[in-house]
Amino acid sequence: MSRLHLVGLGPGAAELLTLRSWELLASGKPLRIRDPSQEAAQTILARGFNFESVSETDPEAIAASVIRWAKRCDSCVYAVAGHPLEAPEAVPILRAAASAGVDVAVEPAVTEVDRLPAADPMTGTFAGPPAVRGAIAFERLVAVMARLRSPDGCPWDRAQTHVSLAIHLIEETHEVLDAIDRQDMVDLEEELGDLLLQIVFHAQLASDAGAFEIGDVVEELIAKLVYRHPHIFGDVTVGGADEVVANWEWLKHEQKGRTTRADGIPKDLPALLYAHKIQRRISGAGRAWKASTQHLSTLVDAAASAGGPEADSVFGDLLFEVVALAQQAGVDPEGALRRTATRHLLDNAGGAADGLVQFPTPPSD
Structure with a gap:
């Protein structure tokens, strides 16, 4: 027996499609x-899916054409x-299918009523259309991740x-930072998605282990x-x-x-x-670390003549002061x-095809 899936495309945006509809x-x-x-439909077709259009306009004529095609x-x-x-x-399709021996599966879809925003009683905030679209898309993402981790899912994801x-979490974070530095909004959209995947992935692992679920997060x-x-x-x-x-x-x-200001500072931060985080903690309640260009000048002089075992400490103090000055100026020292x-790398690339500095070719004997 032929099977006809009746799929709803929802009220508009592709983000409102159900996972089953996408499948x-x-x-x-x-x-x-x-x-x-x-x-x-436009979003779907942009992905290159093959399809047929419907030329009929009368509901009964459409139903008859669809059933002939389905058979x-x-x-x-x-x-x-x-x-x-x-x-x-x-209704005409369902009626005609019963007599034509076509099995019809009606796939549920989001309706206009389902997507109506509502106020959050906890925060008093109002979930407008962007929030509703995001929530539905996020629900689908979580469902996809659960599917990939299921017993009959992807071997790599399951492992x-x-x-x-x-x-991968570190890599995706740095790719987000790179997109921000380049002010590339197209790449930023994609890289934020990749970073979000890592969060959902870790939450799914925790859910599989019975520790917590993404909703708890x-x-x-x-x-x-x-x-x-x-x-x-x-x-x-x-x-x-x-x-x-503060x-x-x-x-x-x-x-x-x-109990101390040192608690909770990850030791493996860049x-x-x-240094930036320590200064904020020691300063207390977000007040800037006390730094000055005069003190920086003194440290520069000390670094210029430093040598031996003391050089490590002297240059460390110099860098720590630079970080403090950057913080006072509202500059992220790590990003700066x-x-x-990166700018120096590109300025000195010398037109190399691979974007890296090409070293001179050693002279031949």
Whole structure:
């Protein structure tokens, strides 16, 4: 018996397609689309999926054409805008299929009612269309990751652990930073997605182990944001951004029950970022570390004549002071040095095809 899948393309954006709909549309089964100009349909077609359009306009005529087509296929997909049962031809298709011996599977879809935003009782915030689209897309991403990790999923994904994925988390983070440095919004969109994948991947591993789920991660984050923004979600009054940072640091210290300012600073941070974080902690509540160009000049003089065992400490003090001055100027020292190093690399590439410095060819004997 032939099987006809009635697929709904949802109210518009492709982000609102269900995972099942995506699977069927990308399955390679014969595909007909009622309205190829619909937003989600355009996104699908941009991926190169083969499809047939519908020339008929009368619902009964469409139904008759679809059933004749379905009988020639083992399994096929007919896609319409919105929910499949909202299409005018839906009932005629179901009626004609029963007498033609075609098995019809109606695939649920998001409707306009399903996507109506609502106020969050915890925060009083209103989830508008971008938030709704993001939430639905995120739900699909989590479902895809669970599928990849399922018993009949991808062998590579199933073999991964938190440890084996750590290097990918670092790589994706640096690729995000690179896109930011290049101010490339197209790459940034893609790299943020790759970074998000790592977060969802780790959460799925934890879920498989019974430790926590992605929902726990998100709820913990929401609770943290609400708790550390009492000037928004409470009755605290602040005079500016500096007080916001001060409150954040104090609330973080209280919430985590830290006993010293050194608690919670990762030792494997990049050196400049490590120094930056230590200065913020020691200063207390986000106030800038006391630094001056006069002190920097003194350290430069000391470094110029330093040698032997003392050189390490002297240059360390010099770099620490530079980090403090950068912080006072509102500059990220880690990012500034990375961008400057990249600029020097490109300035000295010498037109090499691979973008790297070409060393002179050694003279022949």
